[in-house]
Amino acid sequence: xxxxxxxxxxxxxxxxxxxxxxxxxxxxxxxxxxxxxxxxxxxxxxxxxxxxxxxxxxxxxxxxxxxxxxxxxxxxxxxxxxxxxxxxxxxxxxxxxxxxxxxxxxxxxxxxxxxxxxxxxxxxxxxxxxxxxxxxxxxxxxxxxxxxxxxxxxxxxxxxxxxxxxxxxxxxxxxxxxxxxxxxxxxxxxxxxxxxxxxxxxxxxxxxxxxxxxxxxxxxxxxxxxxxxxxx
Amino acid sequence: xxxxxxxxxxxxxxxxxxxxxxxxxxxxxxxxxxxxxxxxxxxxxxxxxxxxxxxxxxxxxxxxxxxxxxxxxxxxxxxxxxxxxxxxxxxxxxxxxxxxxxxxxxxxxxxxxxxxxxxxxxxxxxxxxxxxxxxxxxxxxxxxxxxxxxxxxxxxxxxxxxxxxxxxxxxxxxxxxxxxxxxxxxxxxxxxxxxxxxxxxxxxxxxxxxxxxxxxxxxxxxx
Numbered sequence: 162x163x164x165x166x167x168x169x170x171x172x173x174x175x176x177x178x179x180x181x182x183x184x185x186x187x188x189x190x191x192x193x194x195x196x197x198x199x200x201x202x203x204x205x206x207x208x209x210x211x212x213x214x215x216x217x218x219x220x221x222x223x224x225x226x227x228x229x230x231x232x233x234x235x236x237x238x239x240x241x242x243x244x245x246x247x248x249x250x251x252x253x254x255x256x257x258x259x260x261x262x263x264x265x266x267x268x269x270x271x272x273x274x275x276x277x278x279x280x281x282x283x284x285x286x287x288x289x290x291x292x293x294x295x296x297x298x299x300x301x302x303x304x305x306x307x308x309x310x311x312x313x314x315x316x317x318x319x320x321x322x323x324x325x326x327x328x329x330x331x332x333x334x335x336x337x338x339x340x341x342x343x344x345x346x347x348x349x350x351x352x353x354x355x356x357x358x359x360x361x362x363x364x365x366x367x368x369x370x371x372x373x374x375x376x377x378x379x380x381x382x383x384x385x386x387x388x389x390x391x392x393x
Numbered sequence: 394x395x396x397x398x399x400x401x402x403x404x405x406x407x408x409x410x411x412x413x414x415x416x417x418x419x420x421x422x423x424x425x426x427x428x429x430x431x432x433x434x435x436x437x438x439x440x441x442x443x444x445x446x447x448x449x450x451x452x453x454x455x456x457x458x459x460x461x462x463x464x465x466x467x468x469x470x471x472x473x474x475x476x477x478x479x480x481x482x483x484x485x486x487x488x489x490x491x492x493x494x495x496x497x498x499x500x501x502x503x504x505x506x507x508x509x510x511x512x513x514x515x516x517x518x519x520x521x522x523x524x525x526x527x528x529x530x531x532x533x534x535x536x537x538x539x540x541x542x543x544x545x546x547x548x549x550x551x552x553x554x555x556x557x558x559x560x561x562x563x564x565x566x567x568x569x570x571x572x573x574x575x576x577x578x579x580x581x582x583x584x585x586x587x588x589x590x591x592x593x594x595x596x597x598x599x600x601x602x603x604x605x606x607x608x609x610x611x612x613x614x615x616x
Contacts, residue, residue, distance in 0.1 A: 235551025238558050273529050275565035299565055300529065325493050326511045355462070355493035 171200050179215045186219035187226075189239025191246040198247040208254035209261070216247050217289040224286070224374035234278070241282055248288065261291050264384045267309045268319035269297030271330040276323035279353060282373040283319060290377045292317075303334045310338075310347065316387070317380055320366075322353040332364035339365070348383040350376060403438070407540050410434050415453040423450040425616040426479070428472050429486035431456035432513065432537040433605065436574055437486060440606050446613055452476070456537065460549050462491030466499040473503050482616050486605070488512050508608055516604040517572050530567040532593060536574045539584045546587075559592060568594040574602060 170193065173181055182197040194216070201211045223240040226232040232240075266287055270280050277299050284294045295313045297305055310318065318338075322328040331351050338344040344365070351361050352370040361369030367383065370376035403417045404410065410431035417438065429437055431453040441449055452472060458465050465487065473483055485500055485507035500507045510516040514533040515523040538545055547553050550562055569591060571584035581597055588595035 233549075233551070235555055235558055238551075238561055239555060242561075275529055277565065278561060324511075325489050325491055328493065355491050357493065357495075360493060 170196050175201070175204065175206075179218075182215045183219035183222060186216065186240050186243050187223055189236065189243050191243040194243045194247045195250060198250050202250075202254070207260075208251045208258055212248070212251050212255065212260075212289060216244050216251075217286075220244050220286065220289065221374060224372060228372060228374065237282070238278065241285060244285060244289070248285065252288075262293060263291040263381060264316040265293040265295070265313065266317040266319055266380065267295045267297060267306070267313050267315040268321070269301040269306065269309075270299045270321045270323075271327050271334070272300055272302045273330065274322045274324055274327040275299045276353075277321070279323070279373070280319075280321040283321070283352065283370070283376045286373040286377050287380060290381065292380060303330075303337050306334050307337065307341075310343070315347065316384060317348045317350060319350045319352070319376070321351070322356070325355045328353060328356055328360065329364075331366065335365045348380070348387075350379060352376060404434055407537065408544070410453060410537075411456045411541050411544050413455055415451075417451040419447055419450050423448050424481040425449045425613060426476055426483045427451045427486055427609075428469060428476075428483055429453050430459070430490070430513070432459070432535065432541075433486055435537070436602050436605060437609070440602055440609050441613075444610065444613065448616065449613060450480070456541070457544065459490060460545065463495075465490060465492050466496045469496060470499050470503060473500075473505055477503075477505075482506075482612075484609075484612050488516055506612065508605070510604065513605075514572060516608075517574060517600040517602065518598070519600075519603045528570070530565060531570045531596075532563065532566045532568070532591065533570050533572055534584055534587060535572050536577070536580060539571060539580055539587060542583070542587050547590075552590075563591050563593065566591070566593055568596055571595070571597045572600045573597055574600060 168181060170178060170181060178197060178200060182194060185193040185197065197215065198211055201215065202208065220240060223232060223237055227237050268280060268284055270277050284296050287294050295309060295315065297309055306318065320331045320334060322331065335344065335349060349366045350368050350370050351366040356369055358369045368379045370379050405415060409415060415431060415434060425448055427437060427449055429451060434451065434453045437451055454468050458468060469485055469487065477483060483505045485505055487496055488508045488510040489496060490512050497507065508516055510520040513535060517535060534542065550558065552559055569588035571581065573581065584597065585595045
């Protein structure tokens with residue numbers, strides 16, 4: 162048995178527990194994260210504070226280490242899976258307690274593309290940052306995006322593709338929005354392994370997001386600009 | 394395409410082709426350099442042998458570059474620049490290979506020709522036929538990738554350490570298509586085992602060398 166197995170989460174004070182949860186998230190320990198979330202809630206923490214100060218803070222470290230080449234995809238997926246466990250407990254409570262809302266996003270992988278790991282990470286991190294996320298899943302034709310934009314009225318449209326053969330479809334969606342005169346009603350963010358900033362600009366997206374952390378920061382930035390414009 | 398017509402003995406093993414640069418020189422001063430992905434080395438040498446070409450050098454970049462395709466354009470450009478004065482022509486044996494058009498742009502700038510198509514799964518099957526397939530939930534393996542399945546799939550995805558991640562990666566796939574370049578029952582069995590490990594249905598599809606062979610036979614004789 163390792164030394165870590167002897168740590169009893171409920172015996173740690175708040176600061177130590179949050180630090181331990183960030184370590185556990187980094188190590189992808191889902192059960193420990195769920196236990197930590199429940200302990201903090203029992204101690205009277207608001208769901209929003211548990212989410213932001215323990216889970217999102219921990220996942221941000223994971224994101225930075227992924228960006229810097231210290232962690233790789235498998236470790237990020239394990240961490241995300243652990244965070245998902247914590248989020249499942251917090252999500253209904255966040256709705257009840259009226260946590261701050263940053264904005265709303267519709268997201269999905271484009272037609273012909275079934276690869277959703279990146280899209281799922283973005284969804285989760287956006288939710289963690291206070292966005293309401295409507296996830297359309299995989300293989301979305303332009304009609305599916307249009308229908309969701311119409312019914313959900315989001316601030317942001319997110320599109321994801323892993324394949325060089327499917328990423329041009331993002332332009333089909335954006336061109337259709339232009340034809341219908343609704344392009345500027347939404348912030349369009351795109352992402353996926355083969356994309357780059359140049360591609361994002363060329364197809365008329367508002368921004369290319371290299372990873373989930375960048376997607377969150379970019380979305381926050383656009384929401385804040387929008388807010389300032391409305392107040393200006 | 395039998396074993397006794399190939400100069401495959403000149404090649405290092407598959408692991409070296411995956412992780413290292415490799416060179417196979419022609420028997421006499423070569424005029425054409427084929428700058429290829431290591432995953433194509435054996436197939437290219439077979440095509441050279443079939444056609445009895447003696448004016449071609451083969452230089453391979455590590456096949457594992459495919460797991461970080463953003464590195465491919467620079468790696469190709471470096472070799473082209475280093476060797477362009479040594480040959481009449483350099484032909485780059487990569488398709489787009491996940492570079493999002495950046496390799497094509499780089500080859501255009503360098504004035505060298507490359508293979509058509511999105512990736513080797515497409516040109517082995519024939520780009521036109523592959524585009525008509527509409528198989529978005531198929532996971533493809535070639536002969537080389539079956540042999541190097543652990544190096545390209547299992548280890549980089551962490552499935553050796555964390556097998557529980559399998560369905561996060563492959564949950565939306567329905568079948569593994571083994572594109573067979575050669576007749577090799579043992580390799581077919583290995584491919585079937587790969588499909589089992591990923592929890593996918595198995596299909597074997599004989600492709601031969603497809604557009605790779607057709608492209609080489611268009612370019613090589615005229616140098």
